[in-house]
Amino acid sequence: MMAEELIPLERALEHLLSAALPLEETESVLIAQALGRVLASDLTVSADVPPADNSAVDGYALCCTDLASGMALPVSARVTAGQHPAPLKPGTAARIFTGASLPPGADAVVMQENVTITPEGIRAPDETAPAQNIRRRGQDLEAGSPALAKGTRLRPQEMGLIASLGLDRVPVYRKLRVAVLTTGDELVDPGQPLLPGQIYNTNASTLRGLLAQMSCDLVVCETVRDTRKDTADALKKAAKQADLIVTSGGVSVGEEDHIRAVLEANGELTLWRLAIKPGKPLAFGQLDGTPLLGLPGNPAAVLVAFLMVGVPYLRRRQGDLTSPALGERLPAAFTVATPSVRQEFMRARKQRLNNEDVVTVYPNQSSGVLSSACWANGLAVIPANTTVTPGASITFFGFHELTG
Incomplete structure (x- = not known):
């Protein structure tokens, strides 16, 4: 894995x-x-779930065979949600509301809009059939059946389903403890004045948000000065506190890029430089037994590399066995005239044009232009050595799909 060629x-x-x-x-x-x-x-x-047959609508519960006489059915009961109803009296109907348990003896519910009310009772359409407007017991979940599998990441819908099982607590894996180290003498925290040659530290905030979306615990978030000693000290300290170290910057080939050098000297570097654009200077290894994911320093490259490499890695570490994002094939509404030797992930927007979903891309794809990712709602994938013309089918990953 340590050859100097770019790794797909x-x-x-x-x-x-x-x-x-x-x-x-x-x-x-x-x-x-x-x-x-x-x-x-x-x-x-x-x-x-549900625990009993219940009405799907507001209306009248009845037994269909009682309609054969053509007589109006007197209303003998009123059933609301939360009641345990008595059996339906033969030859009658019961006023019933959505979610209320079906009275024993009833086999259909007629919507109130379809009922004619007379002094003698209600009249229902001749085509009323058994099981009409009834939600059967166990329709959602049957006792003894699987509800959710180990390795499922819990979304709001899974939270609701767990509640429907009567559970107030749920067993989960503990949160992954992550340390974030951003490198660079030029970095200044937001809120502080900028001196000449300085820039605000955007990567720390981006990574904070991404890790929060992934339900990780951020145990360290520091800016590291561009010296070999400061870098080594910060990495060793982080390795004692975290399950994973994520860095930004310091993994390229410059004289002030110390992350890679420290990793090679004090730990193990097992992967370096990917055949993707942006995100080429990416590193992976371990220090004192703690894995390290070294991301590029440019803001848009940090986002792309984390989404395409960091997210799958984190999911596996967290025990998440849900299916990975597959993307969707959509027509391009842009042109790539000069192919790249690397697989490219362009900040892109899925949008509706001329009654068709298409993908457009931000005009400036520089890895330092983070505003492109704010404009975008996903990434368009362009294979290496490939040109694109309008109408060509490409793969598009929505941001929500990658992190959801």
């Missing part, structure tokens, strides 16, 4: 994922705290 993304991911040892420690958390966490064990349905 697929090979790099294979290497990283083979080194991504999933967490083993688990904890039990309240459902309200479970968003974004990864389920640590299978969940089985303990009771039918």
Whole structure:
């Protein structure tokens, strides 16, 4: 893996994922705290959901055979949600509301809009059929069936489903502890005045947000000066506190790029330089047994490299077994006349033009232009050595798909 040639993304991911040892420690958390966490064990349905046949609409519950006489059906009961209804009296109907349990003896519910009310009772359409407007017991989940599988990342819908099982807590893997080190003497924290030659540290904030989206615990977030000693000290300190170190900058070939040098001298560098654009100067290895993911220094390159390399690695470490993002094929509404020797991830926008979903790209794809990612809602993937003409089919990854 240490050859100086650029490594294709697929090979790099294979290497990283083979080194991504999933967490083993688990904890039990309240459902309200479970968003974004990864389920640590299978969940089985303990009771039918819903627990009884119930009405899908506001209307009248009746037995269809009672309609054969052509007589109006007197209304003998009123059933609201939360009640345990008595059996339906033969030859009558029950006023019923959405979500209310179906009275024993009833086999259909007629929407109130389709009922004619007379002094003698209600009249229902002749075509009323058994099971009409009824949500059957166990329709959502049957007792004893699988509910959610171990390795599922919990979204709002999974939180609701867990609640439907009657559980107030859920077993999840503990959060991954991550240290973020941004490198560069030119970096200044937002809120401070800039001196000549300085820039604000954008990468720390970007990585904070990305790691929060991935439900990681940020245990260190520091800016490291561009010296070999400062870099080595910061890395060793972070290695003692974190499950993963993420750095930005310091992994290229410049004399002030110390991350790679420290890793080679004090740990192990197992991957360096990817055949992607932006994001070529990416490194991976370990220091004192703690994995390190070294990202480029340019802001847009940090975002792209983290999404395409960091996210899959983090998912595997977190025990997340959900399917990876596949992207979608869409027509291009742009041109790439000069092909790149690297696979390119262009900040792009999926939008509706002329009654068709198409992909447009930001005009300036420089790796230092972070505003392009704010304009975009995803990434357009251009294979290496490939030109693009309008209408060509390309792969598009939505940001929400990559991190969701």
